[in-house]
Amino acid sequence: MGARRWATGVAIVLALVWGGAGYLVTRPTTFHDYRVTAVDAARSAYNALATARIAGTARLDRRVTEPYLESVLADSREALAGAAKRFAGESPPDARTAAMRDELGPMLVRASAALDGLENAGDDAALRAALGPVAEAADEVDGFLEAHA
């Protein structure tokens, strides 16, 4: 008898958890959800860009090595790509969030291009030139964070 009662209890809990999880997964995105996703993506992008900028500048001063810079830039690229993917996976539920998407989406594209430039820079002159767009992209995303976080 005890065992049966236990089994029933466990089954009910499992059903509730399952149902709750199902609801959370399928319920429509709200303004709040979208804002959280967007701010998270922007923060990841900012971290990646700012780190790349510090490391790139340090490379110009010969404070870090080439393999080190490559590794850090690879990390930054991965973080940025992950953020962009999460952001693109959520669709805006209303006009306010649509505006948010139109603001941040292009920023992430520019950020990606700026990191590309840094990764492809062959010499110091190119590196110095590539740092400009990275700094701009970082400031731009920072501005987005100021406005929405």
Next chain:
Amino acid sequence: MPLLVAFDLLDRQIVDSEGIPVGKVDDVELAVDDAGRPRVEALLTGQQALGARFGGTLGRWITSVAARLDTDHRGPRRIPYRLVSEVDSAVRLRVRRELLAEPPLEAWLNEHLIGRIPGAGDD
């Protein structure tokens, strides 16, 4: 000072005369003396004895895995109590562990895995 079977013996480490681990006291074998009182006959060690103490599904599983390696069906390893020289923070034996039966798992691993890797016998 009296000896407590569960506290002083069970789950205590058995070491040989050189201080090298031989096994845990996984159970204690008792024999009834002339006056009808049980006395400590031997220490049982190894996963067969441990599994039997656990009981339940887990215990049966531990025992059956251990028994599969025990191809001669000798049962748990048995260390006669007369080999014990002292019981303190460990149960100390008078003899070196080479004089006791080799644990089946150790023997199997030495034959099939560890003993085959170069350097296994080096200091």
Next chain:
Amino acid sequence: MNPKRLLAVTLGILTAIGGFVDIGDIVATSESGARFGLAHTWVLLVGVVGICVYAEMAGRVAAVSTRPVFDLVRERLGPRVALVNLAGSYLITLATLAAEIGGVALALQLLSGTHYLLWMPAVAFTLWLALWRVRFETLERVFGLGGLTLVVLVVGVFWLSPDMPALREQALTFAPPAGENWPTYSFMAIALFASAVTPYEVFFFSSGGVEERWTRKDLLVARVNVFVGFPLGGLLAFGFMATSAIVFHPVDVEVDTLGQAVLPAGLAFGQVGLGLAILGVFAATFGAAMETGLSAGYTVAQYFGWSWGKYLRPRRAARFHTVVLVSILLAVAALLTTIDPVQLTEYMLVFSAVVLPLTYVPILIVANDRGYLGDKVNGRLANTLGVIYLVVVVAAAVAALPLIVMTGMGG
């Protein structure tokens, strides 16, 4: 003490490295510095004192009675409860081992530019070979002392010309800075504390004492190991926290990679400093990998009473060496799923809730048992601190669970 005795403190240093500057801690402490400035400094201090209290007891028991910690766990708690502890400790240790193998490979990637997954098989094999062939004292000295090069980050604090009054103020703050929330601050505090007092440290330290054949005469050596090793470990961790607080906190950049964590060394001392820091990370993570790999073997062997230890030929401790080998293989298998190993160690916090009390209670009880320690039982100070930390550990462990849910692992 003669020079040989001086080298004998490397066991304490190596043990402390596994608790304070293993790969998970390097990233977590740097992240804390970047997000909260020096506002978690007190956690490091509380952690250092806590692990000192219990490692001292474990070392004393090991020296006087030659019984390592997991031996006592089974003896005092019985086979069933000890098995729960064994399962939890093994999972924590294995996850950390996987993370460390990944961490060594990451350090090699920073040095060479070759992707870390390519380094991993070589790292795992070298680790196994070291644990199979090399003498315990040699391993301990090479990697314990090698890890000390991380001191470059501590020195770097002064080279980065920081705003000292601001740092001092942060260090004396016991709250999250503006813009951060309490749950995340508390979660990270608990994570840092739990990893400072992580159970494999006492398993490794006490077993290491037995490996080194400590006797009653070595009580002083055991104590010096504890009181030099763990504060040094805490200091190295502080180096990561402080340099990240100086470099990343002012510009609001979060730290979540090893590359970021060592960047301040480059900014302070250039390529040489960066190289030293990466070398230190390499030695520390490799040392922590040895610590966790051996601990996995120690705990399982001591639970079952098997012969164990590097002082025996592998043939005479075949079961112990098999557990070490299998653990390394399991760790590599876990890494090959491309799971984030550092993230994995954070999830292990859940198991600490069970494992920490089940490890520290038996140590505390046996340290009061004259049957084991004779006149070397705990004094009033060790007992008072021991009980206080037991309460802290349990409280932290209980608080960890809701915080994990609230913050999504410190997010």
Next chain:
Amino acid sequence: MTDAHPRRASDLLGRTATGPDGEPLGRVVDLICEPDADGVPVVTAALVVRGRWGRLLGYEREQVDGPWLVEALARRALRHSQTTVPWADLRLAGPA
């Protein structure tokens, strides 16, 4: 003694001890031995404890004291319900 030939200590430990009239006294948690003429330990009595928590943690011995809090908790759980039953008087109920 209902079980004349216990083979292993685990056959006795954990079983319920009863008084002369069959009333339960508690669970057997340890066996007390004295050495015989040859120095072999012979079981002279059983340690019986009421309640669920049967692990003694060592506090039943004289050699452990402190820390105060842990000891107080352990003793609270055990001591006041701990009895020693001489082997000759020990009656066990239930299956092994």
